[in-house]
Amino acid sequence: MKKLILFLILPAVALLSFHSTAQQVIATAGGYYEGETFSLSWTLGEPVVKTLSGNGMVLTQGFQQPYNFYLTQLINVPAGWSGISSYVNPVNKDIAGIMSPFENELVILTSASQMYYPAGGINTLVNWDYHTGYQVKANDEFQLSLQGTKLNNRMVELSQGWNLIPVLSSCGGVVQDILSGVPGVKIVTDVAGTGIYWPFYGINTLQNFVPGKAYWMSVAAATSFTYPACTKRSQIITAGEPASLENPWNLISPSSCTHIIAIPEACLSSAGIEPGDVIGVFNPQGFCCGFINIGSTTSNTAIVAFGNDYLSPGTGGFSSDEPFEFRLYRPSSGTTSVLQVETDPVQPDQGWFKSHGVSAIKSIRTDFTPSPVISVFPNPAVDQVNIDCGALENVKLVVTDMFGRWILSRELVPGITTLTLSNLFNPGVYNFTFSGVAGNTIKRVVVR
Numbered sequence: 001m002k003k004l005i006l007f008l009i010l011p012a013v014a015l016l017s018f019h020s021t022a023q024q025v026i027a028t029a030g031g032y033y034e035g036e037t038f039s040l041s042w043t044l045g046e047p048v049v050k051t052l053s054g055n056g057m058v059l060t061q062g063f064q065q066p067y068n069f070y071l072t073q074l075i076n077v078p079a080g081w082s083g084i085s086s087y088v089n090p091v092n093k094d095i096a097g098i099m100s101p102f103e104n105e106l107v108i109l110t111s112a113s114q115m116y117y118p119a120g121g122i123n124t125l126v127n128w129d130y131h132t133g134y135q136v137k138a139n140d141e142f143q144l145s146l147q148g149t150k151l152n153n154r155m156v157e158l159s160q161g162w163n164l165i166p167v168l169s170s171c172g173g174v175v176q177d178i179l180s181g182v183p184g185v186k187i188v189t190d191v192a193g194t195g196i197y198w199p200f201y202g203i204n205t206l207q208n209f210v211p212g213k214a215y216w217m218s219v220a221a222a223t224s225f226t227y228p229a230c231t232k233r234s235q236i237i238t239a240g241e242p243a244s245l246e247n248p249w250n251l252i253s254p255s256s257c258t259h260i261i262a263i264p265e266a267c268l269s270s271a272g273i274e275p276g277d278v279i280g281v282f283n284p285q286g287f288c289c290g291f292i293n294i295g296s297t298t299s300n301t302a303i304v305a306f307g308n309d310y311l312s313p314g315t316g317g318f319s320s321d322e323p324f325e326f327r328l329y330r331p332s333s334g335t336t337s338v339l340q341v342e343t344d345p346v347q348p349d350q351g352w353f354k355s356h357g358v359s360a361i362k363s364i365r366t367d368f369t370p371s372p373v374i375s376v377f378p379n380p381a382v383d384q385v386n387i388d389c390g391a392l393e394n395v396k397l398v399v400t401d402m403f404g405r406w407i408l409s410r411e412l413v414p415g416i417t418t419l420t421l422s423n424l425f426n427p428g429v430y431n432f433t434f435s436g437v438a439g440n441t442i443k444r445v446v447v448r
Helices: 001-020 095-102 175-179 265-270
Strands: 031-034 039-042 052-054 057-062 071-076 080-084 088-090 104-112 116-119 134-138 143-151 156-158 160-165 185-190 194-200 217-218 223-226 258-265 278-282 287-294 299-305 325-330 333-343 357-365 375-377 384-388 397-402 406-412 416-420 428-437 439-447
Touching: 031 057, 071 088, 095 104, 095 116, 095 143, 156 160, 156 278, 175 185, 175 194, 185 258, 194 299, 217 428, 265 357, 278 299, 406 416
Parallel strands: 258 357
Antiparallel strands: 031 039, 052 057, 071 143, 080 134, 088 143, 104 116, 104 134, 156 223, 160 217, 185 194, 185 217, 258 299, 278 287, 278 325, 287 299, 325 333, 333 357, 375 384, 384 416, 397 406, 397 428, 428 439
């Protein structure tokens, strides 16, 4: 009899001791667990016929093997500037520790008022705060992994003016639905992007709040809003492809510093602007810093103008208080026009660039004239390039690279002018802008 008892006890001891450092008793009569993507209920004392597992959780023989109640959020950080946030409260909040695996990729991480700038030895952020959004600049893309607890409070508190807001939801949501009952919402924009939600003008190119991203939001007075809880039927919003910044003039490098310019549909129709036209806003150096492709002249639209990247001087954005110049390009005829624009005092910033600036156009006048007939050859070029102005006089040439950096300026004479490329031109693509006649002509020249 003693042998029989020993036979029954020893396997049980062996079972317990095999994972003696891992197993945890859940309860005397069972329990319930709800994770971000699944739920599990169990009753102890009944025969177990199979193992249940999911999200690092295994239930066998009335004992739960090692697991934790933490969620892991993966945040894709692209190269350049972007906005990020978390819908988990990280266990490890130390900013330096979180970012240490990405010392070659990360340039800077900032909140609305603090920063972590490893190259400058600055860390005033110290700890990750899920209550706020962040702006980040990266040399190369990387994926940030945050492990933490689920947020029960999904409320975002807003101060008067501009706020850098997080997305406190694992499924995101539709911007208009979430903010429809929030008083005093002025504008919501992407960080270093072109998405805009502007109720005053009925503009909504932002559409969705995407988990993992952050947004700038301006409100008339202190208020708050709450992200709805995710359910089994909630659609998980994912980030789409970023809007193309290809335009007829030059490459645009998005920065964290932007100015929004509304263009009411009445201005478009009265100026004779057509669907397919492109309106660009230029700095005094002649560099296009923002543009809009006109899809319809019966709805309001807006341009996002980008300022200089303070960490990469000379990238071709606006400096503070520089005036706007607007130009229009019509692909159907290859013609350009400098637009005569009157700004609307209904918005606070009138025709000069401001960080977080907001402007509106009141009227537009156009004066289309045929573009000068100018040819540039050979293209691609190697050692030299020829410019044929024909009989045109008083033509000025300005050459910039694709980042808007000035290369050279020259007054041209009628006939053919030959430029020796020499050491001024590294291999790449350059904008040759011809002005001083009727309108402007821009030609892209490849140097090999």
